[in-house]
Amino acid sequence: MIKNVIVIGAGPTGLFASSLLLKEGFSVDLYDQKTEAGRKLLLAGKSGLNLTNNLALDSFITAYGCRQKQMKPSLTHFSQTDLRLWLNNLGVKTFVGSSGAVFPISKGAKELLSLWMKSLNSNEYFKFHPGHRLVQLEKDYIYFKTDNNVLKLKAPLLVMGLGGASYPTTGSDGTWHKILKDMDITIKPFKPMNCGFECSWSSFFKQKVNRLPLKNIKLTFQDQSIRGEFMITPYGIEGGPVYRLSREFRTEIEKNNKAIVFIDLSPDLTKGEILHRINRSPGKNSLSNHLRKQVNLSTIKISLLRELTEKSTFKDFTLLAQTIKQLPLILKSPRPIEEAISSSGGVSFNELDDYFMLKKNPGWFTAGEMVDWDAPTGGYLLQGCFSTAFRVVEGIQKL
Ligand SMILES: Cc1cc2nc3c(=O)[nH]c(=O)nc-3n(C[C@H](O)[C@H](O)[C@H](O)COP(=O)(O)OP(=O)(O)OC[C@H]3O[C@@H](n4cnc5c(N)ncnc54)[C@H](O)[C@@H]3O)c2cc1C
Incomplete structure (x- = not known):
């Protein structure tokens, strides 16, 4: 007889677990509280869907920080190459962009999702149950609430891919933490990750900037430096390099109530070269125009420089050149978790075996x-979602 697995959460994790389980000969009932699958994936697709990165595993895995050890078996057993192959088989060809980032060639998240759902729905042993909200877990039993009913199901085999706690409108509202806590499962508190940070701008500056890009900068925090661009917004800063360092910023703010980052506004010139250029005669140019022409500083860079330094800095060119290379900016707090791209925290690894199975409830992953x-x-x-889902299905097969 065909074994059935209940999967809850129709994001990439639950969808991939479903695809693999069907391939391995299980029947799958997939439940989600939303009326359609993959809401967060669709949102991710709006800003360029970066599916994986083709860095060598040793470098790739460092992104998982203190969880490298726990993530390694999953990432080894279902690697970045495996993901690209799987996507290719689904009909989604990928390409490697700058710094190894992998994107779909022509198909966006919408097409990917549509191909994925088509492939799942073509399997007679698959059924999707939208509009089912998990409301309670009890040893071996799960409870769903629908618009007009409460459903109690026996679930000897269960996979939960309920997501984090950011962008709750997509369905990833993190309210499941209470349901699992009631089962005596330790849940690490959710915190914003890949998020913007608040700064204390003056009201003048706040009015002046309305989401302006600070291009070609180097952002340095402690021993890490990242080149690129980020956005200055009325609340503070956001964008690639900021997200990349968000874990470290947040940890520092938790310890010291603030994080001080340094911005190199002119990463292509040395301090000496900048000083040499500033010392050239400005002619009839104002100092701002002189800086723009000689050091190639944009209007927003000059405004930021003026916002964050004393007036006297502009009279001492050695100090000015130094400040252009190392402009200190204080970050006060992360933006709310609802706005973050992802969240830290969730089910503690202490509760899980090597296959992400709950030690307190064997058969539930x-x-x-x-x-x-x-x-x-x-x-x-x-x-990380694809690889951990793969690991879970390995675990189910071993039972
Ligand atoms: C703007 C944005 C851009 C992003 N860009 C990228 C990117 O380029 N590259 C990248 O790697 N990642 C990106 N991400 C992150 C990525 O989308 C998520 O990490 C990924 O979707 C998580 O997958 P998941 O399946 O674990 O959870 P989710 O995709 O969050 O899915 C969880 C599912 O569980 C359901 N659910 C939750 N609670 C219940 C309940 N009680 N009952 C029933 N169903 C429930 C939800 O409705 C949801 O469908 C981005 C995220 C955002 C918001």
């Missing part, structure tokens, strides 16, 4: 963003 690992954006999140 968790995977994806709901588990207590995190990573920067850049494909590390999705790869």
Whole structure:
């Protein structure tokens, strides 16, 4: 007789677990509280879907910080190459962009999802049950609430891919933490990850900037430096390099109520070269125009420089050149978790065996963003979801 697995959560984790289980000969009932699958995946697709990264595993895995050891078996057994092959078989060809980032060639998240659902729905042993909200777990039993009913099901085999706690409108509202806590499962508190940070701008500056890009900068925090661009917003800063360092910023703010980052506004010039250029005669140019022409500083860079330094800095050119290379900016707090791209926290690894099975309830598994690992954006999140789902299915087969 065909064994049935109940999967809850129709994000990448639950969908991938479903695909693998069907391939291995299980029947799958997939439940989600939303009326359609993959809401967060669709949102991710709006800003360029970075599916994974083709860095060598040794480098790739460092993105998972203190959870590298726990993530290694999953990432080894279902690697970035495996993901690209699987996507290719689904009909989604990928390409490797700058710094190894992998994107779909022509198909966006919508097409990917549609191909994926088509493939699942073509299997007679698959059924999707939208509009079913998990409301309670009890040893071996699960309870769903629908618009007009409460459903109690026996679930000897269960996979939960309930996601994190950011962008709750997508269905990933993190309210499941209470349901699992009631089962005596330790859940590490959710925290925003890959998020913007608040700064104390003056009201003048706040009015002046309305989401302006700070291009070609180097952002340094402690021993890490990242080149690129980020956005200055009325509340503070956001964008690639900020997200990349968000775990470290947040940890520092938790310890010291603030994090001081340094911005190199002119990473292509040395301090000496900048000083040499500033010392050239400005002619009839104002100092701002002189800086723009000689050091190639954009209007927003000059405004930021003026916002964050004393007026006297502009009279001492040696100090000015130094400040252009190392402009200190204080980050006060992360933006709310609802706005974050992802969240840290979730089901503690202490509760899980090597296959992400709940030690307190054998046969029940968790995977994806709901588990207590995190990573920067850049494909590390999705790869982590796919790989942990793969590991879970390995675990189910071993039972
Ligand atoms: C704007 C944005 C851009 C992103 N860009 C990228 C990117 O480029 N690359 C990358 O790697 N990652 C990116 N991510 C992150 C990535 O989308 C997530 O890490 C990934 O979707 C997590 O997958 P998951 O299946 O674990 O959870 P989710 O995708 O969050 O899915 C969880 C599912 O569980 C369901 N659910 C939750 N609670 C219940 C309940 N009680 N009952 C029933 N169903 C429930 C939800 O409705 C949801 O469908 C981005 C995220 C955002 C918001």
